[in-house]
Amino acid sequence: MDLSRKIEILAESAKYDVSCSSSGVTNNTRNGTVGSTASAGICHTFTSDGRCVSLLKLLFTNACIFDCHYCINRKSNAIPRATFTPREIADLTMDFYMRNYIEGLFLSSAIIKNVDYTSELLIKTLRILRYEKGFKGYIHVKAIPGADEKLIEELGFLADRMSVNVELPSRESLKLLAPDKDPFALYKPMKQITHKKKELSQFPATQQNNSFVPAGQSTQMIIGASPENDRSIVTIAENLYQKYDLKRVYYSAYIPVNQDSLLPAITTDPPLLREHRLYQADWLMRFYRFSAAEILSEDKPNFNLYLDPKANWAVQNYDQFPVDIQSASYDQLLRIPGIGPKSALNIIKARKYYQLHLTDLKKLGVVVKRAQYFVSCNGVCQSGLINDPEWVISSLISSRQYETLKKANSQSHHEQLALFDVERFETIKNKESKYAY
Ligand code: SF4
Structure with a gap:
């Protein structure tokens, strides 16, 4: 040959x-x-x-x-x-x-x-x-x-x-x-x-x-050839990073190259969005100090396909927001959607010299259209995350996606698309809101 x-x-x-x-x-x-x-x-x-x-x-x-x-x-x-x-x-x-x-x-x-x-x-x-x-x-x-x-x-x-x-x-x-x-x-x-x-x-x-x-x-x-949920995959990746000091874990959406009764019959595209979510979660563990258990819980072990894992974590944990930009620690800043390691450091440096307003954040590298729902500047919060998380979610994704999500959410078997913990939301909603927005 x-x-x-x-x-x-x-x-x-x-x-x-x-x-x-x-x-x-x-x-x-x-x-x-x-x-x-x-x-x-x-x-x-x-x-x-x-x-x-x-x-x-x-x-x-x-x-x-x-x-x-x-x-x-x-x-x-x-x-x-x-x-x-x-x-x-x-x-x-x-x-x-x-x-x-x-x-x-x-x-x-x-x-x-x-x-x-x-x-x-x-x-x-x-x-x-x-x-x-x-x-x-x-x-x-x-x-x-x-x-x-x-x-x-x-x-x-x-x-x-x-x-x-x-x-x-x-x-x-x-x-x-x-x-x-x-x-x-x-x-x-x-x-x-x-x-x-x-x-x-x-x-x-x-x-x-x-x-x-x-x-x-x-x-x-390989993702999607076997039945493990997203949480198990993220947990394995976390163990590998910690135990063997790996540089990278790569995720490969399963492509059906063989006909085999033991493999799932994927008739449409390979699960590329799932693969993408895994890379985002991996990034959160490596650069944003998230643990696997924080990214996905036992009762919601799969990614929300409409929200990235960080935004999903934020809307699930809305009781931790809004975060005060002027006094938040580096770790708290890192948890805000739209703020990365570099912009968090920029905020910490800049706030030593002056009081930061929402309009200043863009210059510091923050993606304001995402972060605005989760921060308070000078005591003022722009959004109603506490009172209306659904409104925040609908603002973070396109209206078409939101409609699909709502529809899927009303069908109990679509657990992977669950938006937030309704029970917990009701408890918090009943508390008196102390935030202006
Ligand atoms: S069958 Fe494929 S995956 Fe298995 S050992 Fe051979 S090359 Fe590697």
Whole structure:
């Protein structure tokens, strides 16, 4: 099989891994135009200093010996199969790098023969790149769960970032949909990487000590192929961040690539809005000091599809608003929809010198059209969140969305769309309102 056919097959097979984001665009050159793109092959990632870099995204092989029900590469699928050699990938990477197409490599693999053999092939590829070709660019490589610890460690010294995909949010789902994978082996490489990094950080910062997975580790979860609710997924992500110090958890809306009775029959689009809400919740945990339990409660374990998780939290907890801009702590400011870490700091700096009014907030980076319902400036609150949360909700979303939401809310089986805790709202509504608005 010639190399370009291999690239076609193995770049296509790699596109379902979202641990770095594929450009996802196919665009053919037409008469009179220049340039074309392929949906798979080049993807992007962000470095710790915020730069976006392009990576050559490939699977080493798609000839998998496992039979995960949700995966296009499962052994029982009749698809074209291909396998690179380590040298082919190293040459391709160098070739693309020299032409300035890419700044690094994202290398994943299906399981060929066994997990150790697959890891050895990845190591061979990275050794050629690093030692023989002197390649100093960014490399993101998959750690294969179940592989020998020595192999994981060697990969860690060759790569910048590693990822171990959790794939499904519970052991039960893994057992059912990925029967060849050992759910207990899955977290072992993550643990090993965390421990090794910690151990090395105690030694002087030599080049060798700094070169073990310097860009940290990440993982990905498939959303919607198994029955876990949003709260369980957010809770797992929180545990992963805390336990293994992950840089990123990626969420991938389940795309039905296989017909299988164990998988949900998704006839419409993949659950992309749910995926989006998960990224928003993830952001709240990483940058806004929210815990998973605050974002979603046990009695309302799924996202409100019409309100983002922060606004949803605010309307559910309207007794904590309005927040006085002049005296609120940094943490309280962060909880206000429309205020981010940077604008919260701007407010804290500016209010030392003068009394802030709503009109000042825009200049400080606040999205006033959202924040106005949740703040009080100089003792004046602009909105009636306490007396009329429904009005606030209807102001935050479009009127069409609000009508759909109200309709869905009146149908008791649509629990995911519940707006707020009616019982609690009634209790607060009956209290005398002390806010002017
Ligand atoms: S191990 Fe499972 S998820 Fe990974 S490539 Fe093979 S079939 Fe797909």
